[in-house]
Amino acid sequence: MDRFMEPCLLLLIAEKPAYGYELMSRLQDFGFGDDQDPGMVYRNLRRLENQGAIESQWDTSGSGPARRLYEITPDGSGYLRTWGQILTRNSERIHIFLQRFKTLKEELV
Amino acid sequence: MDRFMEPCLLLLIAEKPAYGYELMSRLQDFGFGDDQDPGMVYRNLRRLENQGAIESQWDTSGSGPARRLYEITPDGSGYLRTWGQILTRNSERIHIFLQRFKTLKEELV
DNA sequence: ATCTTCTATATGCATGCGACACATAGAGGG
């Protein structure tokens, strides 16, 4: 899956502003492992912020170390819609493959 | 799409032995561009052959430059089945994303 | 008091794929 984490993070943040550490576990909804590498998550968040898709502010309230609260921007909503189109297309391509693969297997019977 | 060309080439060759140049255009079935980069195709074929998934023999009959005829091996059939599982799973993950994305959009109305 | 664990964010490095350009070469037609 190519950069699949990016649209998932965008969607999760669009649903509800969130922290990086929290997003790490919420990514499991989309089939990411529960042992998800933190590095990937934070790097993706950093890139999205550099692109202007999300914005963050430090949150020092609550216990434990300071954490960044991420929110989606209007630009980010646009990126998310684009990702929706890309993934719809990818889903169609995979579907074509799987259909043809299934046909091939049946012919071998 | 991550390495999506590899299973597509395997499937096409499994359906019928083929030449690289021919496969370049047949890849369009799976949404690859008609201006497909030859480099990627030949590198993928080379890798598959190194992995033992396919075998080739030079074909000097016919007009034009010599060409390699690729055929799938038993190992290659195994790889193809594995790819089928991987892509089924990826398709499910994308489906989850698209469903949730759709839900989010509807809530915004 | 100190040690470990949990929360939370971040960097360093190696590897490998993809995108683009470029190279080589046989065969046929104008």
Place this chain on the structure above:
DNA sequence: CCCTCTATGTGTCGCATGCATATAGAAGAT
């Protein structure tokens, strides 16, 4: 003789991923 089509490759660069590692606050255990 040049151009185009067929056919198979290599060179290079950027970037994403995977794995390890660093930093640090806070809470609970001994």
